[in-house]
Amino acid sequence: MKPVTRQTRFRSRHLSAVATAAAALSLLAAAPGAHAAGTALTVYNQGFAVVRETLPLDLKKGITDVSFPDATLLLEPDSVVLRDSAGKVPFSVLEQSYRAETASTGLMLSFFEGKELDFIVRDQNAKEYTVRGKVIRSGYTPGGGGRQESPIIETDGKLRFSLPGEPVFPTLADDALLRPTLGWKIDSPDAARVDAELGYVTGGFSWQASYNLIAPEKGDTLDIVAWVTINNNSGKTFTDTAVKLLAGDVNKIQPERADTRMFKGAVMDMAMAAAPQVTEKSFDEFHLYSLARPVTLRNQETKQVELFRATGVVAPAFYVYNGTAGIGLVNSGASPANYGPQSNKKVNVYREFKNTKENNLGLPFPKGRVRFYRQDDADGRIEFTGENTLDHTASGETVKIYTGDAFDIVGERKQTDFTLSSRQDSAEEAFEIKIRNRKKEPVEVRITETLYRGVNWQIIAKSDEFDKKDARNIEFRVTVQPDEEKIVTYRVKYDWK
Incomplete structure (x- = not known):
């Protein structure tokens, strides 16, 4: 994805919260280079993956603010590597930030506490009309943790502990993000354009092998069909991505608490890929399986690829x-x-x-x-x-x-x-x-x-x-x-x- 500066942030006027998010996501998805060629993914069978992307940088002399609004929701910030792999531009990263809290109705309401908003109300005949109300309390809890409280809205001089309708926000707040975003302050001795390499570790990925062994009613031979099942619950869709699967027990420090609420109730789509298109090689103390062609892994999708098949075993x-x-x-x-x-x-x-x-x-x-x-x-x-x-x-x-x-x-x-x-x-x-x-x-x-x-x-x-x-x-x-x-x-x- 092309980096965007703060001056190019998307703005939307007089849209509901849902319409605002949908329109912005559509624009970002359609942006040129939204999924840069060369995106690669290595999935480990311990619940994480390594992402590598090409990030075009247009650096000015001195300090440039750069943001990347296409990170995963479960990125490990201290694992991020941003570098010029060719070693031609000696830039340095002064600061890095990662924000995963994206725009939602609750977050937007919190920005308008103490202010008035319009709420769209629909009656039983689907007729719409507008109610004006003041946001006394949004009920929003940052990060989604802790005890959730009901919003308090004042309408016609009375308080109600629920939203009177769908809130209509006049603008996307300056602190609101549509996607998990990485940001950097980059110092460069000269103005330069560089295709930087961005890599990071993220949770939300897993893969498992499964083997179906079919035997005749009598006899000691059987056929084997082996599959790999890849799960993407990272909060991001990877389009036309080169995928590798690493088998083995890699030493990885596990977080004390993994927040998996975002996965509950997810509907998994099952996709069967053409068979078999996987190559294998030894890699360090492990084995690496490479999918022969790029695949698209949608967020909250389960995809299967045939690993191998054998007969007469x-x-x-x-x-x-x-x-x-x-x-x-x-x-x-x-x-x-x-x-x-x-x-x-x-x-x-x-x-x-x-x-x-x-x-x-x-x-x-x-x-x-x-x-x-x-x-x-x-x-x-x-x-x-x-x-x-x-x-x-x-x-x-x-x-x-x-x-x-x-x-x-x-x-x-x-x-x-x-x-x-x-x-x-x-x-x-x-x-x-x-x-x-x-x-x-x-x-x-x-x-x-x-x-x-x-x-x-x-x-x-x-x-x-x-x-x-x-x-x-x-x-x-x-x-x-x-x-x-x-x-x-x-x-x-x-x-x-």
């Missing part, structure tokens, strides 16, 4: 029975004999796939929501079967996602023996684990056991082979035939000497 489902889920760890014989869960029956369902080129993937996955669907062969329609979240996942890693609990597979775990030595420095404990499969096909179940009584342990008897996962966890993998009950037993000895 091998992602087998598997089952996990963890009878010790949620148990705390101890390291002595002081815990009671029946310490730990005895009968958790839930068998968890997981999907697992490798994020590799060989598996038709091999791209970094930004964190986001994952939804699973299966196609019903009877009618060809997809059905929702579960969802979860996915953390940032690098290329080459294995993705394992919990999708829900099995209906036809049941687990059961019970302690069958516990023996504590007379000195209470060692103990033996035995368990029996049952897995029942009511499906029509065989299943493999991974039985995970946490040895929660100590790190010095030894399995002294077992019905099946196991893998030691870490210092306290073991896993049995068993195949259970249809309508079979598989029983796994083991005995562990703890030593606390």
